[in-house]
Amino acid sequence: MKIVMVGSGYVGLVSGACFADFGHEVVCVDKLESKVSALKRGEIPIFEPGLSEIVRSNAAAGRLSFTTDLAGPVAGADAVFIAVGTPSRRGDGFADLSYVYAATREIAGAIRGYTVIVTKSTVPVGTGDEVERIIRELRPDADFAVVSNPEFLREGAAIEDFKRPDRIVVGTDDERARAVMADIYRPLYLNNAPILNTGRRTAELTKYAANAFLATKITFINEIADLCEQVGANVQDVARGMGLDNRIGGKFLHAGPGYGGSCFPKDTLALIKTAQDHGTPSRIVETVAAVNEQRKRAMGRKVVAACGGSVRGKTIAVLGLTFKPNTDDMRDAPSIAVVTALMDGGATIRAYDPEGMEQAKAVLPAGVTYCRDAYECVAGADAAVIVTEWNIFRALDLDRVKAAMVAPVLVDLRNVYRAEQVRAKGFTYADVGRGLDA
Numbered sequence: 001m002k003i004v005m006v007g008s009g010y011v012g013l014v015s016g017a018c019f020a021d022f023g024h025e026v027v028c029v030d031k032l033e034s035k036v037s038a039l040k041r042g043e044i045p046i047f048e049p050g051l052s053e054i055v056r057s058n059a060a061a062g063r064l065s066f067t068t069d070l071a072g073p074v075a076g077a078d079a080v081f082i083a084v085g086t087p088s089r090r091g092d093g094f095a096d097l098s099y100v101y102a103a104t105r106e107i108a109g110a111i112r113g114y115t116v117i118v119t120k121s122t123v124p125v126g127t128g129d130e131v132e133r134i135i136r137e138l139r140p141d142a143d144f145a146v147v148s149n150p151e152f153l154r155e156g157a158a159i160e161d162f163k164r165p166d167r168i169v170v171g172t173d174d175e176r177a178r179a180v181m182a183d184i185y186r187p188l189y190l191n192n193a194p195i196l197n198t199g200r201r202t203a204e205l206t207k208y209a210a211n212a213f214l215a216t217k218i219t220f221i222n223e224i225a226d227l228c229e230q231v232g233a234n235v236q237d238v239a240r241g242m243g244l245d246n247r248i249g250g251k252f253l254h255a256g257p258g259y260g261g262s263c264f265p266k267d268t269l270a271l272i273k274t275a276q277d278h279g280t281p282s283r284i285v286e287t288v289a290a291v292n293e294q295r296k297r298a299m300g301r302k303v304v305a306a307c308g309g310s311v312r313g314k315t316i317a318v319l320g321l322t323f324k325p326n327t328d329d330m331r332d333a334p335s336i337a338v339v340t341a342l343m344d345g346g347a348t349i350r351a352y353d354p355e356g357m358e359q360a361k362a363v364l365p366a367g368v369t370y371c372r373d374a375y376e377c378v379a380g381a382d383a384a385v386i387v388t389e390w391n392i393f394r395a396l397d398l399d400r401v402k403a404a405m406v407a408p409v410l411v412d413l414r415n416v417y418r419a420e421q422v423r424a425k426g427f428t429y430a431d432v433g434r435g436l437d438a
């Protein structure tokens, strides 16, 4: 199969590289010249474990190439995937579809012969209809079908998720398009990955429903964590006790600073807007988004409380900036709200993240001091806060940390340490939802 991937970011590059690894001929297109030239030199513009190997080997085998020119490859393609960003639109939170529609117009001008256009970007219900309308209007002669094939990969485990997905959702009523999609994904369903064939609108909504449900699970356990703190219970044990029930499942029941990242915040907002526009408001998701938003700043107040009620004039070491470990992605990371709240309270911030510092510099307030490692970060600090649970923060030499700090205060927003172990070293220790009997 000849595949074009329009947009070579976290999703487009991973999907394109994995499709090439299945044996397809893939051209990844991006409008960012700098990204494309880096990829051509064999440099990977994002941090994603395993990605550089798979990109390099497939490029060397001639199955994967990169270009800014969309028209040439699209003309010869069996399928064109749209994997551009769909960020929150300023003002109302709906998905900004301008990149999707711009890509659609470019694709429309270039298609030759029967072509399947696939929205892999997360797009609100009805976007496929609009993509189809645009192409039909610009190219009444074109032979094409528009399919929704949402992506469920997680950053940090993207290759594994793409190659061993829990399911592949293909939304189309067009039999020819379904056959093309089956050919593209054949290596996966030979591996027993279930393919769920649905209508296009159903596929589009499935992605939002899945993300909103996961965001709800996280927010639910975060509220239980707050209650645990008040009543002296341990949220990790509560979560374990809940999660062992197969109807609930243990995943996404880790209390922490609130969800962030490039998907859950924007996708919950877009679903809320879609539901409101259709006169069926999603009150649960509205509450989840509001509770999560409050929570991130509340984590700043937790640090202030651990510092005795004020951080004015104090130095706080922030360990971990990305929204989760094993990525460099800073989009909507909880660290942004935590750092901002602490700076608002008069603190000076030192920060360290293994992969996210370049992106962090673009989004965190000016004045943050970026450090080379965790120990340099805590040097001279009045408190240290673990915001992202990178493995290297799970096994810190606590004696060395304590010796470097002005005051031994550790706020563990990911519950990576055992309270008694840290307190035995002489730290003041605060965590999330592990009350007195923790």
Ligand code: NAD
Binding pocket: 006, 007, 008, 009, 010, 011, 012, 029, 030, 031, 032, 035, 083, 084, 085, 086, 099, 102, 103, 106, 120, 121, 122, 123, 151, 152, 153, 154, 155, 262, 263
């Ligand atoms: P991204 O910002 O990393 O990548 C998007 C890329 O598209 C950018 O490199 C941009 O330059 C390029 N682009 C924009 N317009 C273009 C055009 N007209 N032609 C060519 N290239 C163009 O975004 P991402 O994280 O890969 O997300 C893409 C989509 O996938 C979003 O809808 C997102 O919600 C969805 N998604 C993301 C994840 C994730 O974990 N990141 C997971 C599942 C789904």
